[in-house]
Amino acid sequence: MPTDDLADAMRYRWLKAQKGLELKSCGTRWMREDGSTFLSSHRLAAGSTQFAPAESLDLMIDAAIKVQREQREQKEQGKQS
Numbered sequence: 001m002p003t004d005d006l007a008d009a010m011r012y013r014w015l016k017a018q019k020g021l022e023l024k025s026c027g028t029r030w031m032r033e034d035g036s037t038f039l040s041s042h043r044l045a046a047g048s049t050q051f052a053p054a055e056s057l058d059l060m061i062d063a064a065i066k067v068q069r070e071q072r073e074q075k076e077q078g079k080q081s
Helices: 004-017 057-080
Strands: 022-031 037-046
Touching (some): 004 057
16 A cells, blocks of 8 residues: 555545445444454445445545455456456
8 A cells, every 4th residue: 555645645535536425433343253353433335335344444445445446347347248
């Protein structure tokens, strides 16, 4: 990931570009597959996608960006077939 300032700017641009953005504080405790737990501070959804919780808002947004990128790539590959 790029420097903190650049990463923050990328996250901000991504958030601003989302249609139907829902970002709410939640404070929900989650359990990982290994049995350890973490507290997710936010819930994030955009469009029709609810994104998985993460230990920090930055990690959640980074994962959401990755998911959308992968979805877009799969859609483009489907059009080429």
